[in-house]
Amino acid sequence: MLETITPMKTADAKDALLEPAGKAETEKRGRKASKEVRQLQLIEATIDSLAKRGYAETTMADVADGAGLSRGIVNFHFESKEKLLIATLQHMYDEYSAHWRASLEKAGDDPARQLQQLVWADFDRSICNKRKLAAWLAFWGEAKSRPTYQALSSSRDAYYQQVFIDLCTTLKQSGSYAYEPQVMALALSAMLEGLWLRLMMGTEDTTRETALQAANAFLAAAFPKHYG
Amino acid sequence: MLETITPMKTADAKDALLEPAGKAETEKRGRKASKEVRQLQLIEATIDSLAKRGYAETTMADVADGAGLSRGIVNFHFESKEKLLIATLQHMYDEYSAHWRASLEKAGDDPARQLQQLVWADFDRSICNKRKLAAWLAFWGEAKSRPTYQALSSSRDAYYQQVFIDLCTTLKQSGSYAYEPQVMALALSAMLEGLWLRLMMGTEDTTRETALQAANAFLAAAFPKHYG
DNA sequence: TCATTCTGAATGAATGTTCAACAAATGATA
DNA sequence: TATCATTTGTTGAACATTCATTCAGAATGA
Incomplete structure (x- = not known):
């Protein structure tokens, strides 16, 4: 049975930025935000890109741009594109499951x-x-x-x-x-x-x-x- | 030149042609086959690749290799990768529809x-x-x-x-x-x-x-x- | 100062496309 | 039929582009 139930420690972070990955509240654009917030922000930007461009056309640059951050940021928070996508999928799975x-x-x-x-x-x-x-x-x-x-x-x-x-x-x-x-x-x-x-x-x-x-x-x- | 012999692929292609009964049995692998046969062969190889590797990982080289032909052949018969994929989709659509x-x-x-x-x-x-x-x-x-x-x-x-x-x-x-x-x-x-x-x-x-x-x-x- | 977070240019690998040369079929000529 | 010319099909190397990843260093917070 493979259901990783990740409880809501992400919930706080989620409240901080809501859906549109444009630009939301206070912390985000500046320099530092908590690791969790940043990661969620990147995951949301990934979903945006998947929805807009599809899997094949989704690039790391798209995601970084979508989040309003620099190119190298995704490899810092997630090790690779593969892992970013898996984390994104896991996030959606957890959300559906919890719901x-x-x-x-x-x-x-x-x-x-x-x-x-x-x-x-x-x-x-x-x-x-x-x-x-x-x-x-x-x-x-x-x-x-x-x-x-x-x-x-x-x-x-x-x-x-x-x-x-x-x-x-x-x-x-x-x-x-x-x-x-x-x-x-x-x-x-x-x-x-x-x-x-x-x-x-x-x-x-x-x-x-x-x-x-x-x-x-x-x-x-x-x-x-x-x-x- | 690396002329790898691909027996399975030619068999698949044979299944694909059926209608042009008459010839087509002999000519196919060597140098020349009718335009239609070649195109169908490439479409079948595309379906193979889509099934095996998925959309994002399907490359022109995959398709050409799968058909046992050279790299540049797809751009000759279809103008571009995009058009190959559209032709493949159209082929599947027509088949489903007719069925x-x-x-x-x-x-x-x-x-x-x-x-x-x-x-x-x-x-x-x-x-x-x-x-x-x-x-x-x-x-x-x-x-x-x-x-x-x-x-x-x-x-x-x-x-x-x-x-x-x-x-x-x-x-x-x-x-x-x-x-x-x-x-x-x-x-x-x-x-x-x-x-x-x-x-x-x-x-x-x-x-x-x-x-x-x-x-x-x-x-x-x-x-x-x-x-x- | 030290650790953490972030940037953006550099790098190298992958891949679609082009193209000059080659081969096979077809047609023309005699 | 034999020979040559032309069209059509095919090859594989070269090219240009795109993209994920790396990394040295800057910025930030403790």
């Missing part, structure tokens, strides 16, 4: 509500926005040919899938459905990823709203007794 | 059977194999930041989506279902793409067989009167 776990947490004990919350979590603005989706897609495109990425790049890991299966199992019993839980869980999670994919690619007929409608339609069709 | 249209054609007039055939077509070996899926994913990862790719890279185009919507509309009437056709069509096609995505990434729990099961489970849940 759905929190959603599940606050859903209470009702399995139907838990599943609903998990689905909704996927389309929450904090996770599901053009910039981050584009960065995800950029990584996915390279993941299969880079063993180092594979573990982190699916965002929805084995544990996530198991939660889906367990919920489908429970709902099947309480609703007397006919499906195989494992199979239905696969169909459901695949659909969520497929909707993400369409949002990433900017397909015209898919927006966050229509995606959510489609997901709800699926739930209603698969679990009519619970989401009728 | 689902043919499947639809031979499905007859029954809409339930037509939809079933479309779903099956997606997981046919000729379309859905590691090599081609990996190449698709490589393009998807770059599509959003390259306007030239966007039109071709979704493989399932607007017309394909409209066919889905029409079929959902018809089935809704004949089965008295409650869903909105457009929404259900989105859910269905998103799930197909999501299953592809999982196959591409090599997620363990997903094989061509389990993917097909999941797709069938979806159909059974969404259209119980037709696929019960």
